[in-house]
Amino acid sequence: MSNQDQQPPWGKKQKPQTPEEIVAQLINKLQDFFSDKKKPSASPGDSQDPPSSPASPFANLGKLLSVILILFVLQGVYSSFFKIAPSEVGVVLRLGKYSRTTPPGLHFKIPYIDHLYKVDVENIRKEEFGFRNRMTGQETSFDKRGFDNESLMLTADKNVINVAWIVQYRVADPYAYLFKVANVRQAIRDNSEAVTRRIVGNMDFDYVLSNRELLAASVKKELQEQLNKLFPKGASGVNIGTVQFQDINPPDQVKPAFNEVNEADQDMKRLVNEAQETYNRVIPKASGDAKKIVEEAYGYQAERINNAKGETQRFNDILVEYKNAPDVTRKRMYLETMKDIMPDVQSVYVIDKDQQAPLPLLNISSAKGLPAIQSKATDTK
Structure with missing residues (x-):
């Protein structure tokens, strides 16, 4: 298909359809804008070109400054609007001095005067001691090699113990987090290690092994107090969320x-x-x-x-x-x-004091339900 077939009707030029064509057209226009050569109009009787006048040395400079000014204005308009994500806040400095903290959403700032810093305040940051997480594809592994200087500690009963723990924290004051402490992460690591070594060093070996929850709570409390003492009025800009002991074991x-x-x-x-x-x-x-x-x-x-x-x-x-x-x-x-004795009597012996032997008596009580009365006579010789 020829170029004439691609031309739209009424003699209008076809608009560029791809980004490469747009860039090429813009470059051509800039080249035409900075070019000082003008095509002379040809007259039928002239046989020679008229002499060209010398170009002004400031002509191209003025055009360059105009383009720079236009780009400067466009850049200022573009940078005057900014967007804060839902989990972030914006800290705006005006001429290097704190101006305001902006919530999530679309906001406006003075270009080239206000400077914006975005801080994620919802994300929970963590520091690992005695080990590091290693991502291997879809699985997570723990690497403890080379971190003995962090994990080995001495207990109160002069025993060596291997402790690995995690400190999780969140940004509480974005301005203090950005500008009050030069390196918040290193400050948390140094203070956490100092507090943990002091607490473990005051406990016996068996107590450390069997009371990791109590130790974690003590480390969390003292670490926050230590940060507040070193950086008063919340100058550290962080709140300690959780301290968790991952592994407490004796050395290998x-x-x-x-x-x-x-x-x-x-x-x-x-x-x-x-x-x-x-x-x-x-x-x-x-x-x-x-x-x-x-x-x-x-x-x-x-x-x-x-x-x-x-x-x-x-x-x-x-x-x-x-x-x-x-x-x-x-x-x-x-x-x-006799009333109490007689019911239990089985035999009754009646002896006359003048007789030498018992008298034989007739047993007449057995038929009437009374105790039997028996007598035994012995012959006297």
């Missing part, structure tokens, strides 16, 4: 011995628990039996005392009646005694 060189000690300690605890279980099963039962015996003894004591008091009172009452009527009282006591 002493791990076998430590495992043996740990196994012995576990056996000791197991035996202590078994003894405690036996104690809890036997001692309460023995205590209950002892209390039962004591209570029975108290009951027996009260019974004997009450019976003795009752018998004493009964004897005194009978004595009073006996003194008033001896014969009647004596007979009544005899009859009452």
